[in-house]
Amino acid sequence: MRRAELVVIGAGPAGLRAAIEAGEAGVEVLLVDEHERAGGQLFKQIHKFFGSQEHFAGKRGFDIGEELLARCCELGVVIRLSTVAYGIFPDKVVGLACQGHVEHVQAERLVLAAGAQEKGVAFPGWTLPGVMGPGAAQTLLHIHRVLPGRRALMVGSGNVGLIVAYQLLQPGAEVAAVVEARNNIGGYLIHAEKLTRQGVPIYLRHTVLRAEGEAGIERAIIGELDDAGEPAPGRERALDVDCLCLAVGLSPLTELAEMAGCQLAYVPELGGHVPVHDDNMETTVPGIYVAGDLAGIEEASMAMDEGRLAGVAAAESLRRLGPDEAKAHKEAIRAPLRELRLGPSANQVASGDGGEPSHGYSTR
DSSP: OEEEEEEEEOOSHHHHHHHHHHHHTTOOEEEEOSSSSTTGGGGGOOSBOOSOGGGTTTOBHHHHHHHHHHHHHHTTOEEEOSOEEEEEEGGGEEEEEETTEEEEEEEEEEEEOOOEEEOOOOOTTTTSTTEEOHHHHHIIIIISOOOSOSEEEEEOOSHHHHHHHHHHHTTTOEEEEEEESSSSOOSOHHHHHHHHHTTOOEEETEEEEEEEOSSSOOEEEEEEEOTTSSEEEEEEEEEEOSEEEEOOOEEEOOHHHHHTTOOEEEEGGGTEEEEOBOTTOBBSSTTEEEOGGGGOOOOHHHHHHHHHHHHHHHHHHTTSSOHHHHHHHHHHHHHHHHHHHTSSOSOEEOOOSTTSOOOOEEOO
16 A cells, blocks of 8 residues: 555645645645646636735736646645545545546545535526536636637626626626625625626626526526515516526535544535634544635635645644744744735625615625
8 A cells, every 4th residue: 555644635726735835844745636637726717816925916826826736846746637536544544546546545644625516506497508607617718718608697796706707708708697696795896896897787686587498598587586585576587698607605525524534514604514623724533634615615815825724734743844833834824814814805785776786885
């Protein structure tokens, strides 16, 4: 059986940063990912990050991905792609499968950065071709260079919905509207303003009622919601669209953490069930750490900081970093992470006229 000091499962933003931090401390790292390309969602991100220099402000996601991958290679991190981590067994034995070959790796420490999966919404017509998650739309746009549709409806006004809606506009698609069931928009003000400046209406207290079409979606019926959250009679409208994106949230992928025996807690604000962990990102199973969307749905910058914390903590536990050095390093990571979490999240859009598109913003 092969042995490894540290196995990082998931080569997205959190996993890459965990591998780098541990690698810089001299830890031998094995980084595995089920996809053909490392980087996770970073290579779908064409917008510039904002914030601080520590969080790659002014750089586009795909450039950040290239930079992190290059650093991993410099440090000698072993990267195994198209490799599925299908199980975690007692004593941190990881089962890996690649192209029909199965092997087991005995890890001294584990960082789980498996990410999340998109949530769905069931309604009449939701299985029609053209109805998809925002991740599928981004994959078509930025990986395969194909428009997912000529005229789209975005359901959900979180950052993912707002960003992908704007990204659909850039290559020439139309966005008929963004609909949001809540009274307020959930994403950053800067993303919402980009859409409204382009004339995209944002319908608050609205939802999609059904999708219609033959070979694929041809129109979507949206409706206003009453105070009880139910469709208001006579407040429906039809939108001609050939693409409908469901940006209604993410759920952490906890299967591996559960197999490892990690205790979970249900935290709706973080996307559902998440592994319980301390401020070093260590779970209730000693030597197993979590980072990124698996630890709770947040922004990519926060995921990277969590990965850094997990990597430093793993290196410290392997005695590659002394306590004082590790403490100083972790505090240097936690300070900007605290700033991110206290920053301008959830700038709201207020609906002032019964759910019609609102262009008056509030930070209440």
